[in-house]
Amino acid sequence: xxxxxxxxxxxxxxxxxxxxDREISGVYNCDLMSVVMSKGFPGAAWVTIMANIxxxxxxxxxxxxxxxxxxxxxxxxxxxxxxxxxxxxxxxSDKPIFETSLEIYKLINNA
Amino acid sequence: xxNLVLKYTVDAEDFTRAGEASSDVKGKLKRMGVPxxxxxxxxxxxxxxxxxxxxxxxxxEITVEITPSQIIMILADKGPGIKDIDKAMQAGWSTxxxxxxxxxxxxxxxxxxxxxxxxxxxxxxxxxxxxxVTMKVNI
Ligand SMILES: Nc1ncnc2c1ncn2[C@@H]1O[C@H](COP(=O)(O)OP(=O)(O)OP(=O)(O)O)[C@@H](O)[C@H]1O
Ligand SMILES: [Mg+2]
Numbered sequence: 001x002x003x004x005x006x007x008x009x010x011x012x013x014x015x016x017x018x019x020x021d022r023e024i025s026g027v028y029n030c031d032l033m034s035v036v037m038s039k040g041f042p043g044a045a046w047v048t049i050m051a052n053i054x055x056x057x058x059x060x061x062x063x064x065x066x067x068x069x070x071x072x073x074x075x076x077x078x079x080x081x082x083x084x085x086x087x088x089x090x091x092x093s094d095k096p097i098f099e100t101s102l103e104i105y106k107l108i109n110n111a
Numbered sequence: 112x113x114n115l116v117l118k119y120t121v122d123a124e125d126f127t128r129a130g131e132a133s134s135d136v137k138g139k140l141k142r143m144g145v146p147x148x149x150x151x152x153x154x155x156x157x158x159x160x161x162x163x164x165x166x167x168x169x170x171x172e173i174t175v176e177i178t179p180s181q182i183i184m185i186l187a188d189k190g191p192g193i194k195d196i197d198k199a200m201q202a203g204w205s206t207x208x209x210x211x212x213x214x215x216x217x218x219x220x221x222x223x224x225x226x227x228x229x230x231x232x233x234x235x236x237x238x239x240x241x242x243x244v245t246m247k248v249n250i
Binding site: 038 | 215
């Protein structure tokens with residue numbers, strides 16, 4: 001499943017759509033940047049509440065496919081600017097981290 | 112062929128730019144065809160060092176030298192220095208402020224990550240003068 005399909009099927013709100021579509025390789029959760037740096041993996045859909053600029057930098061450095069802000073995490077204008085500059089997909093979900101992650105997991109695994 | 116040397120100034124006042132040096136180096140290494148594994152190691156090690164310069168020191172200078180066999184990163188700041196390096200190297204040990212923790216930093220995993228993802232690491236620190244971290248990643 002790629003990011004554009006995820007937007008369509010899960011109904012997450014796109015906050016920034018990057019230029020290239022990305023295949024999603026799995027779901028990842030964590031809100032501690034140094035842990036994400038080391039354990040975040042290429043192609044991950046990273047579900048987090050960390051709606052800040054550093055999250056974009058970390059997603060870019062680890063080659064994750066998309067950031068999904070759970071709990072309707074507040075949109076930060078500076079973050080969206082950074083996401084545009086770094087060309088990173090950012091989506092928003094109203095649900096908590098677990099429900100959001102489970103939904104993505106089911107979609108990418110056809111479960 | 113001569114080695115490529117890149118220099119960056121890390122501005123501690125501007126948190127929005129933190130990570131830009133690491134991101135630039137990552138992009139350059141990728142375009143140069145450096146193997147993805149080495150690129151990832153450099154990205155992680157350098158980002159952690161760059162963020163530490165922003166949140167624990169007053170910013171500083173980063174020099175990256177790319178040789179055919181190694182990537183050498185030198186991160187020099189004029190911050191407060193590190194009192195107890197053994198403690199600082201422990202996973203989970205952090206003096207990060209509440210403000211910085213609210214942004215997702217302060218797990219005390221940065222220096223352990225730098226050690227883990229570099230092939231060689233050296234810390235020179237003097238209290239009240241500053242800290243220089245040198246890391247090498249083999250290609
Ligand atoms: N450049 C530096 N100057 C002064 N002190 C530093 C510097 N780098 C690290 N330290 C000290 O070492 C501690 C541990 O650093 P480390 O990067 O492992 O964790 P952290 O930055 O606190 O949290 P994290 O990296 O997980 O977000 C810091 O809390 C700080 O006290
Ligand atoms: Mg750190």
